[in-house]
Amino acid sequence: MSGKTLYDKLWDQHVVRSDDDGTALIYIDRHLVHEVTSPQAFEGLRLAQRKPYRVDSVLATPDHNVPTSHREQGIADPISRLQVETLDQNCIDFGITEFGLADLRQGIVHVVGPEQGATLPGMTVVCGDSHTSTHGAFGALAFGIGTSEVEHVLATQCLIQRKSKNMLVRVDGRVKPGITAKDIVLAIIGEIGTAGGTGYAIEFAGEAIQALSMEGRMTVCNMTIEAGARAGMVAVDETTIQYLKDRPFAPKAEYWDMAVEAWRQLHSDPDAHFDKVVILNAETIKPQVTWGTSPEMVVPVDDKVPDPQQETDTVKRNGMEKALKYMGLSANQAITDIHLDRVFIGSCTNSRIEDLREAAAVIKGGKVASSVKQALVVPGSGLVKQQAEQEGLDKVFIEAGFEWRDPGCSMCLAMNADRLESGEHCASTSNRNFEGRQGQGGRTHLVSPAMAAAAAIAGHFVDITG
Numbered sequence: 303m304s305g306k307t308l309y310d311k312l313w314d315q316h317v318v319r320s321d322d323d324g325t326a327l328i329y330i331d332r333h334l335v336h337e338v339t340s341p342q343a344f345e346g347l348r349l350a351q352r353k354p355y356r357v358d359s360v361l362a363t364p365d366h367n368v369p370t371s372h373r374e375q376g377i378a379d380p381i382s383r384l385q386v387e388t389l390d391q392n393c394i395d396f397g398i399t400e401f402g403l404a405d406l407r408q409g410i411v412h413v414v415g416p417e418q419g420a421t422l423p424g425m426t427v428v429c430g431d432s433h434t435s436t437h438g439a440f441g442a443l444a445f446g447i448g449t450s451e452v453e454h455v456l457a458t459q460c461l462i463q464r465k466s467k468n469m470l471v472r473v474d475g476r477v478k479p480g481i482t483a484k485d486i487v488l489a490i491i492g493e494i495g496t497a498g499g500t501g502y503a504i505e506f507a508g509e510a511i512q513a514l515s516m517e518g519r520m521t522v523c524n525m526t527i528e529a530g531a532r533a534g535m536v537a538v539d540e541t542t543i544q545y546l547k548d549r550p551f552a553p554k555a556e557y558w559d560m561a562v563e564a565w566r567q568l569h570s571d572p573d574a575h576f577d578k579v580v581i582l583n584a585e586t587i588k589p590q591v592t593w594g595t596s597p598e599m600v601v602p603v604d605d606k607v608p609d610p611q612q613e614t615d616t617v618k619r620n621g622m623e624k625a626l627k628y629m630g631l632s633a634n635q636a637i638t639d640i641h642l643d644r645v646f647i648g649s650c651t652n653s654r655i656e657d658l659r660e661a662a663a664v665i666k667g668g669k670v671a672s673s674v675k676q677a678l679v680v681p682g683s684g685l686v687k688q689q690a691e692q693e694g695l696d697k698v699f700i701e702a703g704f705e706w707r708d709p710g711c712s713m714c715l716a717m718n719a720d721r722l723e724s725g726e727h728c729a730s731t732s733n734r735n736f737e738g739r740q741g742q743g744g745r746t747h748l749v750s751p752a753m754a755a756a757a758a759i760a761g762h763f764v765d766i767t768g
């Protein structure tokens with residue numbers, strides 16, 4: 303019998319009951335909650351006169367609808383205000399810990415969980431949000447769920463699931479200087495496509511992944527959902543353990559030692575079987591830029607916008623033509639000729655301290671190009687913001703002409719005041735570039751924080767490694 307993958311181990315440790323039809327009831331250790339997908343779930347609990355099964359497993363924070371400036375004025379948009387106030391009230395009524403708008407610890411739920419040590423190795427972590435895959439970076443089984451499942455987990459601490467197949471994405475070798483986790487994951491999606499991971503749980507491994515910090519691993523796992531897989535994960539190692547030590551929700555004293563011992567088992571066995579294996583060479587990865595309306599429409603910055611005429615598959619060709627039209631780009635145009643109207647550094651993909659450091663390092667001394675209407679830096683949490691300010695990063699951004707905002711999802715999606723106007727091109731460190739994602743008619747180019755910062759200064763994309 304072959305050994306177990308990391309995913310097999312996490313799955314087996316949480317099965318409460320398996321049924322012959324292939325479904326299983328699994329136990330959930332951590333439930334993260336935000337304002338968008340929770341109101342009906344709490345309403346369901348109320349109607350059924352239920353209480354949360356394990357209230358200390360739940361942690362809530364508003365993120366999608368929060369303003370990122372002038373918070374003292376409250377939330378202007380009535381729908382956004384209602385969502386945030388409803389979360390506050392639900393957390394009070396059900397006794398749930400919430401980092402509200404006025405709390406320094408508030409931020410994007412996928413930044414807040416790990417930062418607090420609320421996400422730990424070996425856990426099952428769910429949230430009514432597709433980017434819950436982020437938390438898999440800690441050797442946890444983490445995936446997004448729908449609102450009815452949010453209610454189910456609140457009420458029972460369990461979920462009915464079907465086990466996925468195992469996929470290994472191995473990135474061998476070391477990346478070149480200037481290449482970040484974002485470039486790695488965009489290159490992976492460029493390779494396997496947005497449906498490449500459908501039906502699989504992906505484990506990311508190899509020298510280039512092991513060499514990443516926890517922030518980098520979170521960036522990679524964050525975009526697993528963009529590769530079609532609900533869960534992505536990385537094995538536990540010293541990097542994981544060091545990151546978690548002394549975090550507020552992490553175990554303390556003798557419990558810490560016991561936990562670390564158990565966490566060290568959280569890796570795939572050498573003889574584990576994967577249903578699919580994809581291998582990339584880190585040395586060949588260049589800074590990535592998306593040119594289209596899907597994360598798989600990505601090329602290296604020194605390349606050109608692809609020509610649909612060269613595509614033999616008619617479905618793909620039509621998709622490319624449609625994307626080029628929406629994006630206002632022409633075939634064979636150099637990526638470095640794409641001019642930017644706005645720049646957004648933020649989102650649960652790239653708003654952690656390291657991301658801000660990388661962006662600031664590129665800016666040093668430079669000024670945002672006069673052709674760029676707006677360049678935003680939105681830290682992922684109040685604590686990230688505070689840390690960045692202690693390091694003086696805010697000054698680097700502000701002096702260069704960036705706006706230094708308060709934490710939230712911001713321009714990642716058009717659910718708050720920060721958005722693109724129709725036709726505008728944006729260099730964005732977020733994870734989705736679908737039509738209208740950052741505002742109706744807006745044109746998103748997904749890049750790393752360093753690439754976004756360099757584009758803000760130049761006014762167009764530049765090869766930061768060239």
Ligand SMILES: CC(C)[C@H](C(=O)O)[C@@H](O)C(=O)O
Pocket residue numbers: 338339366430431432433446715
């Ligand atoms: C609003 C929420 C349900 C959604 C998600 O699930 O991912 C959002 O976070 C997104 O990134 O599109």
Ligand code: SF4
Pocket residue numbers: 365366410412431433649650651710711714715732733
């Ligand atoms: S930052 Fe963007 S991707 Fe992340 S949870 Fe918020 S809206 Fe979703």
